[in-house]
Ligand SMILES: Nc1ncnc2c1ncn2[C@@H]1O[C@H](COP(=O)(O)OP(=O)(O)OP(=O)(O)O)[C@@H](O)[C@H]1O
């Protein structure tokens with residue numbers, strides 16, 4: 523079976539950035555599990571399904587017509603033939619994702635779809651429950667975190683770079699609300715796996731975090 527490195531952690535800790543770099547460096551597959559929850563939230567909301575209707579949202583998750591197309595600029599996400607790459611990255615869709623992610627049948631419906639990404643030569647899996655639920659036997663598990671203030675500041679700069687207006691206090695508040703919902707839900711809550719190494723990126727650059735994870739991968743004898 524192909525080897526897996528899991529990187530879990532709260533929103534804005536840098537998981538997506540670090541996972542994409544590592545997957546590129548190693549030539550491994552990449553699972554952005556958050557995108558699956560974002561797409562499910564978007565699809566359910568477009569179908570006007572109540573976001574607390576576990577069975578109905580799970581049916582949407584099970585039937586998702588979604589394709590991830592790797593491009594030189596990143597991964598393009600196609601939902602029912604429509605390019606939703608930018609749409610799913612909004613804070614609004616992040617909030618939809620975090621609501622449907624609390625539903626047990628939705629998580630069950632997405633489980634095998636995530637495990638199917640485990641292909642040779644290896645997989646880097648980004649999410650909240652990669653090391654605890656989806657790939658409990660992963661070879662290397664990382665829990666990447668940072669203070670809510672620093673994560674809010676990163677999100678703020680990201681939005682300004684894209685030409686959007688944003689309020690830093692409101693972003694920090696949103697991040698805290700999402701942390702709270704993700705950490706306190708009954709099923710697959712956000713938490714480090716017992717055998718995960720925690721990296722706090724508050725005071726680290728992206729390069730330093732990538733080097734730290736690459737070091738763990740080398741020490742585990744995976745490359
Ligand atoms: N160590 C770091 N130092 C400074 N900026 C960083 C660091 N890590 C990530 N960033 C920046 O923070 C922003 C959020 O990073 P990223 O999207 O990778 O986080 P994430 O953990 O995947 O969040 P989410 O779970 O919400 O998708 C990006 O603009 C990224 O460039």
Ligand SMILES: Nc1ccn([C@@H]2O[C@H](COP(=O)(O)O)[C@@H](O)[C@H]2O)c(=O)n1
Pocket residue numbers: 533555556557559560616619620621623624648649650651652700704
């Ligand atoms: N394994 C996962 C991944 C994500 N979620 C939920 O989706 C939301 C969006 O995730 P991003 O990583 O794209 O920001 C996130 O807030 C979680 O609620 C999850 O539950 N499990």
